[in-house]
Amino acid sequence: MAEKEESRSVIASRVQSPSSINTYRQCPRKYYYNYIAGLPTKKSIALIKGSIIHEVLEDFFDINPAHLGDDCKDYLRKEIMRLFMAKWKQSQGDIDSICTPDKAVHASDCMLMLSNWTEWFLKRIDAKVRTGKTAADAFRQLTPVREQEYISPEDSVRGFIDAIEEEDGRIRLIDYKTSSRDEITEEYLLQLSIYALLYRVRHGKLPDVVGLHFLRHGEKEIEATESMVEYARREIHGVHKKTLTTDKKDYVKKIGPLCKWSSGQCDFYDTCVKD
Numbered sequence: 001m002a003e004k005e006e007s008r009s010v011i012a013s014r015v016q017s018p019s020s021i022n023t024y025r026q027c028p029r030k031y032y033y034n035y036i037a038g039l040p041t042k043k044s045i046a047l048i049k050g051s052i053i054h055e056v057l058e059d060f061f062d063i064n065p066a067h068l069g070d071d072c073k074d075y076l077r078k079e080i081m082r083l084f085m086a087k088w089k090q091s092q093g094d095i096d097s098i099c100t101p102d103k104a105v106h107a108s109d110c111m112l113m114l115s116n117w118t119e120w121f122l123k124r125i126d127a128k129v130r131t132g133k134t135a136a137d138a139f140r141q142l143t144p145v146r147e148q149e150y151i152s153p154e155d156s157v158r159g160f161i162d163a164i165e166e167e168d169g170r171i172r173l174i175d176y177k178t179s180s181r182d183e184i185t186e187e188y189l190l191q192l193s194i195y196a197l198l199y200r201v202r203h204g205k206l207p208d209v210v211g212l213h214f215l216r217h218g219e220k221e222i223e224a225t226e227s228m229v230e231y232a233r234r235e236i237h238g239v240h241k242k243t244l245t246t247d248k249k250d251y252v253k254k255i256g257p258l259c260k261w262s263s264g265q266c267d268f269y270d271t272c273v274k275d
């Protein structure tokens with residue numbers, strides 16, 4: 001027994017992320033393949049679309065507000081589509097490598113999500129303009145801090161927050177989602193709780209709100225609370241404890257609907273069935 005224990009390679013600490021923690025909860029063996037064995041994950045059209053949309057929403061706010069007059073709406077609508085087209089073109093090699101026959105359908109789907117977001121954003125510009133602000137000032141005020149990396153060394157966890165907004169002294173942390181349903185699932189709740197923890201560690205206070213912007217549906221937000229931080233800590237440290245070993249046998253397979261479904265399969269399915 002002692003020999004067996006010694007033969008296990010143990011690692012001191014691993015920096016987790018919302019994604020790694022949720023992967024462990026979904027299936028420990030999947031965590032092993034991804035984060036310990038380092039097996040490559042597969043490209044998918046959903047991942048490429050998500051990445052392009054996140055980049056567009058990040059770069060959109062690099063627009064120079066000085067260019068925005070009272071008739072800025074059409075300019076902003078055109079600008080976001082121009083950004084999308086440029087990024088879609090840049091990703092053409094990756095998209096072609098997946099050989100998706102319905103590329104045009106996927107491009108339209110992305111444009112629809114970005115158009116939804118733009119109309120939502122323009123309403124916020126309008127609301128500010130109605131209070132007497134110029135469109136340029138409204139744009140400046142609504143520009144979030146984007147793709148900010150947060151780390152908590154004491155919890156050994158990190159995350160990238162898509163958008164941090166401050167309006168009238170209220171702080172909102174937002175993550176963009178391209179999912180088909182606008183449900184704050186357990187997985188998403190944990191992600192938001194980790195963001196609340198990360199924000200609190202860096203700034204010494206909680207954000208007011210954490211939320212998800214479902215690009216097909218709209219926003220859902222919840223008040224950030226200390227109990228979310230406690231929940232995040234419990235989950236993070238629980239996963240740390242269970243991932244000290246690099247012995248595959250310690251990472252059990254959790255066989256379920258996420259192994260294989262009608263239109264796809266787990267990235268490690270082929271390896272897993274042979275193991």
Ligand code: SF4
Pocket residue numbers: 027029030033253254255256258259260266267268269272273
């Ligand atoms: S195929 Fe299923 S059991 Fe195997 S790693 Fe993937 S999710 Fe886990």
